[in-house]
Amino acid sequence: DVKVTQSSRYLVKRTGEKVFLECVQDMDHENMFWYRQDPGLGLRLIYFSYDVKMKEKGDIPEGYSVSREKKERFSLILESASTNQTSMYLCASSREAGILTQETQYFGPGTRLLVL
């Protein structure tokens, strides 16, 4: 079974703090993704990575950065947390898609972040 783990289920931080959210997958997947999920807005892509040391901006990258130094680990960094970054953060991973195929994404349990 694919397992995607996230470092914390719940996190409370203060405005201006630097926040690290860690994600680890154990299936040697090439692709990793960070989303945030807010009521009524669904899942929105923040950043994704197709390989080690590679990163691509998603739809809402502002205020975030990422790091992928090892294949199994993808970190999301909030350089200076703000209250509008209070959200549920979900990490996902998938195998590399083929020319005619798509691969499902496997999600971690999520980190519910509250910024005060």
Add this chain to the structure above:
Amino acid sequence: GQNIDQPTEMTATEGAIVQINCTYQTSGFNGLFWYQQHAGEAPTFLSYNVLDGLEEKGRFSSFLSRSKGYSYLLLKELQMKDSASYLCAGTDSWGKFQFGAGTQVVVTP
């Protein structure tokens, strides 16, 4: 983006059938996924359609019409445990996902 559109909420009784519709913009579209998400949990994969037609998996079926930019998820013989949010997601040729806001299905006794 693909502007995925799905209803916010649907209610049905145990044993009934519910159909969740999803529409998307066809430009750059590759395939369509459906996920189930119980409250406080991660989304889990239900189905994937890339060709037109119906894919059946037990009580759940998913349909795709590429020309109409339309998909639906059909849940048959509803059970209480099917109460969850159902997410429609379109993918492009790069494998990037665009999720809808989710449809909350409430199953009543």
